[in-house]
Amino acid sequence: ALEPVSGALAAGNVVVVKPSELAPSTAAFLAANIPRYLDPKAVKVILGGPEVGEQLMEHRWDKVLFTGSANVGRLILTKAAKHLTPVALELGSKCPCIVDQLDSKRDRQIAVNRIAGAKWSVCAGQACVAIDYILVEEKFAPILIELLKSTVKRFTATPECMAKILNTKHFQRLSNFLDDDRVARSVVHGGSVNQKTLTIEPTILLNPPLDSDIMTEEIFGPLLPIITGKEDRRYY
Structure with missing residues (x-):
C-alpha cells in the first residue's frame, strides 16, 4: 500500500498517508519514522479510524489510492464523486x-x-x-x-x-x-x-x-x- 508514495514523490507531489487502524503498531511506526527520513512538508502521516478517513475524503484531492475491502472502496468512491476526484482501488478478490x-x-x-x-x-x-x-x-x-x-x-x-x-x-x-x-x-x-x-x-x-x-x-x-x-x- 506504500509503494505508490515513491512514485508520487518522484513526480513532485505532496502525499498524505493514512495507515490502517487495524495495524496500530505499524501505523505508529510509520508516523514516528517517516518524518525522520522524508520531508514532513511533503509527506504527512494521519492516524485514526474510519471517522478520520471520512474527514479526509471531504477534501478535494488530485488523486486517491486505497487498498482494502470492497465495502470501504465503495464508500471512498462515493465520497470522491463529490469532487470528481480520480480514484485507484486495490480491493480483495479471489486468487x-x-x-x-x-x-x-x-x-x-x-x-x-x-x-x-x-x-x-x-x-x-x-x-x-x-x-x-x-x-x-x-x-x-x-x-x-x-x-x-x-x-x-x-x-x-x-x-x-x-x-x-x-x-x-x-x-x-x-x-x-x-x-x-x-x-x-x-x-x-x-x-x-x-x-x-x-x-x-x-x-x-x-x-x-x-x-x-x-x-x-x-x-x-x-x-x-x-x-x-x-x-x-x-x-x-
Whole structure:
C-alpha cells in the first residue's frame, strides 16, 4: 500500500498517508519514522479510524489510492464523486492457483511447497497475494491433498508455528465460513479454531459448494478450498 508514495514523490507531489487502524503498531511506526527520513512538508502521516478517513475524503484531492475491502472502496468512491476526484482501488478478490500437472515426484513436491508457502507462510493467508483456492484436475486431487497434508504438518509442527488471525472480527468471519454445514462436510484436513489464541489450523477443503461464502468472498486466511474438474479444462 506504500509503494505508490515513491512514485508520487518522484513526480513532485505532496502525499498524505493514512495507515490502517487495524495495524496500530505499524501505523505508529510509520508516523514516528517517516518524518525522520522524508520531508514532513511533503509527506504527512494521519492516524485514526474510519471517522478520520471520512474527514479526509471531504477534501478535494488530485488523486486517491486505497487498498482494502470492497465495502470501504465503495464508500471512498462515493465520497470522491463529490469532487470528481480520480480514484485507484486495490480491493480483495479471489486468487486461484491452477494445478494441471503432477506427473513426477519432484514436480509434485515443488508445486506443493510453493502452494503451502504462498497460502500459509508467515501470515496464515492474510495477504492480498496469497492463494485463495486451487483448481485441479479430478484425477490429481487425491495426490495433491495427501502431499499438502504432510507438508502442512512439517510447516506447523507446533501451535507456536501458526500465525495468529489479525483480530477478533476477522477470526469470527473466517469461523463463520466453517460454520456452514455444507462447507464443514468438505473439510479433509484441519478445521480446528481457537478464539482465545486467535488461531485457525491450516485447513484443506475439497469441493465446497461454489455458492457458499467461502467461494464467493475473498478468504484472506488459512482455509484452502480445492475445486476439481474434468480433463477438458473448461473449468479453468
